[in-house]
Amino acid sequence: MGVSSLSTWISLLHFSAYALGKSPPEAFAQPPSAQVDSVDPLIGNGGDTPNSSGGMIPSTAPPFAMTRWVAQTRQNYVSMTPYNHTDTKVHGFQGTRQPAIWMGESGQVVVVPGAGTVKDTFKERGMTIDVDSQVITPSYYSVDLQALEGGKIFAEQSATSRVGHLRFTFDGTQTPYVLLSASRPTIIGSDDPSRATIIYPEGSASVSPEKKEICGWNKERQDSIIAPISTxxxxxxxYFCARFDTPFESWGVSSNGTVTPNSADISGAAVGAYATFGSSRVVEVRIGTSLISIERARSNLDKEIPDGMTLENTALSTRSAWAEKLDRIRIEGGTDEQRQIFYTGFFHALQYPYEVDEYGHYYSGYTDSVKEGISYNGYSIWDTYRAAWAWLIFFAPERVPDMITSMLQDYKEGGWLPMWKNVIETNIMVGTHADSLIAEAVVKGVKGFDEALAYEAVYKDATVPPRNDHNTSYSDREEGVDYEVRAGLGTLYAQKGYVANDIHSESGSRTLDYAYDDYAVAILGQHFGKPGSEVDKFMKRALTAPFTIFNNETGFMEARNANGDWAGETAGWTEGDKWAYSFDVVHDVDTLIAYRGGNVSFVESLDVHFDDGHNDHTNEPSHHIPYLYALAGRPDKTQEKVREIATNNYFTGPEGLTGNEDCGQMSAWYLFTALGLYPVNPVSGDYVVGSPFFSKVTIDLPGVKQPLVISAPGADKHEYIQRLTFNQDLIEHPIVSHDMIAKGGNLIFEMAGRPTTWGTDNIHIANMLVTPHAHILSTIPVPPSKHATVPFWKAEHSWTNLRMLGLDPRK
Known part of the structure; x- marks a missing residue:
């Protein structure tokens, strides 16, 4: 069954109800780029509750920016972003480092224009906006504000990575002023009043009329309560330092509603400072930000937006940075909605992790000191290892070595690779998937980082348990604990292959995640020439551990207690359930297929998974599942399902994402899927073939001389594949390697209007191991089943076996 006409109608309705908003003035639309113009930063900012869809902040900044700037419509904290499209008041313009809706803010600053009496509290300073006047683009934002005491303020915003640039035009107002809100009351813990705690981080602000500057700092870090206790x-x-282009007429400071004129310095909670500008009609301000010092914030300002640089110049620089990336993909065919979703997804996927070094130096939260080097923050690795990292390897390869180096610095300074780093580790989610990031990069040829240190770090992940491993649950956002890493490694996983549910939270998910991470460590060891016994140790654990929690009686994965008893089918899962996780052995799909009765039975179980509504694309554990059909001999069903999922889960407008973006992973699924490929097992270096959306896509890969051209004539009407070639070589299996396409070339899909036999096979083609380990594979027991095919390691013509012998038929 293909994409339904009802789904198509719903998709078109979404597009017609919310097309792209107001276009920017010509001066802010340079350089010309149809791709950048297709981005709608509001996609993913809505939902049936204020922030249930996407959790995206429609910010202005270049790719991977340290500080993103956004119109502030509400106070942000864990589960609340600073802008929501339903709001009708703006309370200022915020420099934010909140990387995802489920993470906290750190060291923010707010710039507040006003006229008349200075208003410094969030509630008092809100100004009604003309919603239809908003121009929202990646490089420029503007809005009309109704000044509180009469008149209007036209606010414009752009930014570089570390510096915000704002211009305020006052019309019919009294005494224009600009306030810098340095610190504020903030929520720690949760938006649930029964659990949340309001604290008052210390801050400071100082006015320098001679320099036309207001500078300051605050200690706000909303995730501090879940940091490892050792760091x-x-x-x-x-820190921030704001410099104005207009002399101050007067100035003062404020503290939680109390304004003190003619004072230049203030410290404490909920403090700020302001300047007034007399009869000036236009006031421009540039705000340098830093995590090192006020002096460094001032230096960042001078480097990125020096005196004399106009707002138009800043926006040109930032738009050029986005065009350099987005213009690399040129689409022919498809609908306007599909192109808008695609380029907005590209925009989302190149925001995180974000740079926090400041020209060769960075603040390390692990050592609480300034270090030399390159550093990144906002690593949502449990989410992004699946596909977002693969997208970065393709389209931001110049960043990847430094991103890995940053993770290795975290290891040296804090003792472990990051799991979910927001300033420092936060212990959110499970597994040590930095192992996967590094291994995938190495498999795909990435160089430029300390390989010996990288292996040392992943080896520690796989062999050293956390402190107090025997008695700490490490539940979600558990406070007062140290590094979580592979909780359960020292209790049972290393000995029996599973994490005990009566000792550790989310034990079923941990077991499967640790197995994949072991696989990554083994592959990395293979590439780095480590002893075969060492590689085999991790590979054996990777291949056997998942099936220690396979319940033969039910045919599903199930968590176990320390004594071996089953913990119950609903116990032990992370953002998923038994249905999602029973398909989660992406590094050994062949054995999973055998355990679930062979190809026919496996495909039937996938049908039930989808037809009975168990697939939850809003969360990452389900992202690879539609591609498993292709690995069980039914690529036509993969082709159907990926089209259906894309149609039902990705739209234009604020409700355009059905799940939280999670630092680019939701979009990365769509981006790869639209091109017809998906990295089911990222470390393998292979992509499973799906169903391309566009008739032709031309991709200029960074550093590659010839483009990668993906042609699929008729893809807008036909979803099935009847033939696939690369540079005229026939591809008979639904697998395309990274090495094949990373150098450019012509990938040509011949599409059909009904299911075909292309890519089908009676033997298993799923297992994507990079090196031979047949002696390990042959030890894995597979339960007998009336549906079972011949175990794949014994199949006379198994593609996997051929590959293990170095006879990959694709080459």
């Missing part, structure tokens, strides 16, 4: 980053501060 609390107690000295963290977010």
């Amino acid at each position: 609390p980053a107690k000295g963290f501060k977010g």
Whole structure:
């Protein structure tokens, strides 16, 4: 069954109800780029509750920016972003480092224009906006504000990575002023009043009329309560230095509603400072930000937006940075909605992790000191290892070595690779998937980082348990604990292959995640020439551990207690359930197929998974599942399902994502899927073939001389594949390697209007191991089943076996 006409109608309705908003003025639409013009930053900012869809902040900044700037419509905290499209008041313009809706803010600053009496509290300073006047683009934002005491303020915003640039035009107002809100009351813990705690981080602000500057800092870090207790980053501060182009007529400071004119310095909670500008009609301000010092914030300002640089110049620089990336993909065919979703997804996928070094130096929260080097923050690795990282390897390869180096610095300074780093580790999610990031990069040829240190770090992940491993649950956002890493490694996983549910939270998910991470460590060891016994140790654990929790009686994965008893089919899962996780052995799909009765039975179980509504694309554990059909001999069903999922889960407008973006993973699924490929097992270096959306896509890969051209004539009407070639070589299996396409070339899909036999096979083609380990594979028991095919390691013509012998038929 293909994409339904009802789904198509719903998709078109979404597009017609919310097309792209107001276009920017010509001066802010340079350089010309149809791709950048297709981005709608509001996609993923809505939902049936205020922030249930996407959790995206429609910010202005270049790719991977340290500080993103956004109109502030509400106070942000864990589960609340600073802008929501339903709001009708703006309370200022915020420099934010909140990387995802489920993470906290750190060291923010807010720039507040006003006229008349200075208003410094969030509630008092809100100004009604003309919603239809908003121009929202990646490089420029503007809006009309109704000044509180009469008149209007036209606010414009752009930014570089570390510097915000704002211009305020006052019309019919009294005494224009600009306030810098340095610190504020903030929520720690949750938006649930029964659990949340309001605290008042210390801050400071100082006015320098001679320099036309207002500078300051604050200690706000909303995730501080879940930091590992051994590295609390107690000295963290977010610094800023704002420089104006207009002399101050007067100035003062404020503290939680109390304004003190003619004072130049203030410290404490909920403090700020302001300047007034007399009869000036236009006021321009540039705000340098830093995690090191006020002096460094000022230096960042001078480097990125020096005196004399206009707002138009700043926007040109930022738009050029986005065009350099987005213009690399040129689409022919498809609908306007599909192109808008695609380029907005590209925009989302190149925001995180974000750079925090400041020209060769960075603040380390692990050592609470300034270090030399390159550094990144906002690593949502449990989410992004699946596909977002693969997208970065393709389209931001110049960044990847430094991103890995940053993770290795975290290892040296804090003792472990990051899991979910936001200033420092936060212990959110499970597994040590930095192992996967590094291994995938190495498999795909990435160089430029300390390989010996990388293996040392992943080896520690796989062999050293966390402190107090025997008695700490490490539940989600558990406070007062140290590094979580592979909780359960020292209790049962290393000995029996599973994490005990009566000792550790989310034990079923941990078991499967640790197995994949072991696979990554083994592959990395293979590439780095480590002893075969060492590689085999991790590979054996990778291949056997998942099936220690396979319940032969039910045919599903199920968590176990320390004594071996089953913990119950609903116990032990992370953002998923038994249905999602029973398909989660992406590094050994062949054995999974055998355990679930062979190809026919496996395909039947996938049908039930989808037809009975168990697939939850809003969460990452389900992202690879539609591609498993292709690995069980039914690529036509993969082709159907990926089209259906894309149609039902990706739209234009604020409700355009059905799940949280999670630092680019939701979009990365769509991006790869639209091109007809998906990295089911990222470390393998292979992509499973799906169903391309566009008739032709031309991709200029960075550093590659010839483009990668993906042609699929008729893809807008036909979803099935009847033939696939690369540079005229026939591809008979639904697998395309990274090495094949990373150098450019012509990937040509011949599409059909009904299912075909292309890519089908009676033997298993799923297992994507990079090196021979047949002696390990032959030890894995597979339960007998009336549906079972011949075990894949014994199949006379198994593609996997041929590959193990170095006779890959694709080459």
